[in-house]
Amino acid sequence: xxxxxxxxxxxxxxxxxxxxxxxxxxxxxxxxxxxxxxxxxxxxxxxxxxxxxxxxxxxxxxxxxxxxxxxxxxxxxxxxxxxxxxxxxxxxxxxxxxxxxxxxxxxxxxxxxxxxxxxxxxxxxxxxxxxxxxxxxxxxxxxxxxxxxxxxxxxxxxxxxxxxxxxxxxxxxxxxxxxxxxxxxxxxxxxxxxxxxxxxxxxxxxxxxxxxxxxxxxxxxxxxxxxxxxxxxxxxxxxxxxxxxxxxxxxxxxxxxxxxxxxxxxxxxxxxxxxxxxxxxxxxxxxxxxxxxxxxxxxxxxxxxxxxxxxxxxxxxxxxxxxxxxxxxxxxxxxxxxxxxxxxxxxxxxxxxxxxxxxxxxxxxxxxxxxxxxxxxxxxxxx
Amino acid sequence: xxxxxxxxxxxxxxxxxxxxxxxxxxxxxxxxxxxxxxxxxxxxxxxxxxxxxxxxxxxxxxxxxxxxxxxxxxxxxxxxxxxxx
Numbered sequence: 037x038x039x040x041x042x043x044x045x046x047x048x049x050x051x052x053x054x055x056x057x058x059x060x061x062x063x064x065x066x067x068x069x070x071x072x073x074x075x076x077x078x079x080x081x082x083x084x085x086x087x088x089x090x091x092x093x094x095x096x097x098x099x100x101x102x103x104x105x106x107x108x109x110x111x112x113x114x115x116x117x118x119x120x121x122x123x124x125x126x127x128x129x130x131x132x133x134x135x136x137x138x139x140x141x142x143x144x145x146x147x148x149x150x151x152x153x154x155x156x157x158x159x160x161x162x163x164x165x166x167x168x169x170x171x172x173x174x175x176x177x178x179x180x181x182x183x184x185x186x187x188x189x190x191x192x193x194x195x196x197x198x199x200x201x202x203x204x205x206x207x208x209x210x211x212x213x214x215x216x217x218x219x220x221x222x223x224x225x226x227x228x229x230x231x232x233x234x235x236x237x238x239x240x241x242x243x244x245x246x247x248x249x250x251x252x253x254x255x256x257x258x259x260x261x262x263x264x265x266x267x268x269x270x271x272x273x274x275x276x277x278x279x280x281x282x283x284x285x286x287x288x289x290x291x292x293x294x295x296x297x298x299x300x301x302x303x304x305x306x307x308x309x310x311x312x313x314x315x316x317x318x319x320x321x322x323x324x325x326x327x328x329x330x331x332x333x334x335x336x337x338x339x340x341x342x343x344x345x346x347x348x349x350x351x352x353x354x355x356x357x358x359x360x361x362x363x364x365x366x367x368x369x370x371x372x373x374x375x376x377x378x379x380x381x382x383x384x385x386x387x388x389x390x391x392x393x394x395x396x397x398x399x400x401x402x403x404x405x406x407x408x409x410x411x412x413x414x415x416x417x418x419x
Numbered sequence: 420x421x422x423x424x425x426x427x428x429x430x431x432x433x434x435x436x437x438x439x440x441x442x443x444x445x446x447x448x449x450x451x452x453x454x455x456x457x458x459x460x461x462x463x464x465x466x467x468x469x470x471x472x473x474x475x476x477x478x479x480x481x482x483x484x485x486x487x488x489x490x491x492x493x494x495x496x497x498x499x500x501x502x503x504x
Contacts, residue, residue, distance in 0.1 A: 083445070102427060103472075104470075104471075104472035104473070104499050104500065105427055105428070105461040105470070105472075105473075106460050106461045106462065106463075106464060106470055106501075108457065108460065108461065121456070123456060123457070123459075125457075125460060125466075127460065127465035128465050128466075129465075130465055130466055130467070131466060134466065135466070136465070136466045137466075138464035138466050138468065139464075139465070239469045273456055355501065
């Protein structure tokens with residue numbers, strides 16, 4: 037870890053916490069020591085993701101549904117003081133002969149490129165890609181993938197996805213080029229477009245699949261979380277169902293950097309977090325992916341692992357975390373970093389605890405507990 | 420006609436009973452959406468399938484077809500299925 041003598045003063049930080057029973061906004065002070073809970077918002081709604089638009093620092097989008105009602109997107113232009121529902125939430129095109137797909141829930145939200153204000157992307161379950169050009173008020177199916185026979189084959193059926201349904205996630209916009217896009221599907225692999233989404237092609241070389249399956253079949257690829265390094269957009273990291281990977285473009289072959297994790301911990305998990313200014317630094321939160329896939333912390337002892345050299349070596353960071361009998365895990369968009377110096381790290385657990393580190397993972401503090409199951413945590417600086 | 424709105428959708432209507440017009444279930448749901456934007460999609464998906472946990476009743480009969488004819492004197496009861504334990 038680099039020595040940092042004085043923390044960079046942060047803009048007012050917020051944590052956007054999406055849970056199975058609503059959303060919370062935690063408002064931090066500039067030292068990131070004290071956090072004030074604002075919520076619940078949408079109590080009783082299953083909220084998959086809440087994201088702040090970094091282009092204005094005020095607009096929030098929240099992807100929500102209830103157990104019994106259809107999915108929608110809520111929008112706030114005043115940091116959550118008031119919300120208004122999208123006029124046209126993400127929905128597939130109506131199939132002429134019937135039998136078409138229906139969005140069960142919007143799972144992932146990504147703001148568009150800074151040069152395209154108002155543009156947002158959404159990923160859904162079942163897998164679909166959608167775009168809004170008016171700040172999230174109205175959404176339309178985006179690109180060919182939602183109806184492309186090949187992509188539909190790769191998406192598989194509901195049974196091929198996660199227990200909560202197959203998902204399109206990790207929508208990434210290259211900060212240098214709004215036409216350069218990535219997304220990932222569980223299941224269905226990682227995909228790239230260099231023409232603004234007109235066409236996508238798979239980007240799975242080097243990725244492993246579950247033993248006995250054919251890695252040449254895109255349907256068998258299960259990326260859990262893909263992140264692009266802001267300080268070097270040619271570098272991506274990925275937490276996959278089958279390991280931790282790094283990709284340095286223009287190469288198209290992922291390298292399994294998780295092989296250097298301790299054998300008894302393994303390199304299975306959901307989230308992947310990258311450093312805002314150092315492309316060699318990244319964090320993962322391992323989980324037990326053995327036998328029947330308990331999806332708990334390994335041995336009931338939660339830990340974060342960090343690399344400072346692009347994945348060649350990994351360091352365990354667990355100071356402050358429970359020493360045992362803690363059987364939670366952290367979902368793919370429930371771990372994040374802020375832009376502070378040192379970087380603040382945050383994760384939310386399936387048991388409803390919100391953990392924070394003000395020193396890049398060296399020391400962890402629980403800042404909230406007894407929340408519902410946490411699905412997503414985003415850190416942002418507000419205007 | 421009078422339409423009973425299930426509790427989870429009162430955020431849209433502000434009350435349980437509302438008025439809506441139309442000669443079919445499709446028309447009545449469209450009129451509800453005109454008055455309370457967004458309410459239809461919470462009940463009917465983009466393929467025009469009534470969502471799994473939404474039930475519509477007229478005169479004690481459960482109806483599934485959006486083209487089902489309705490009379491102005493009918494009362495449409497929209498309920499959320501009791502499921503989930």
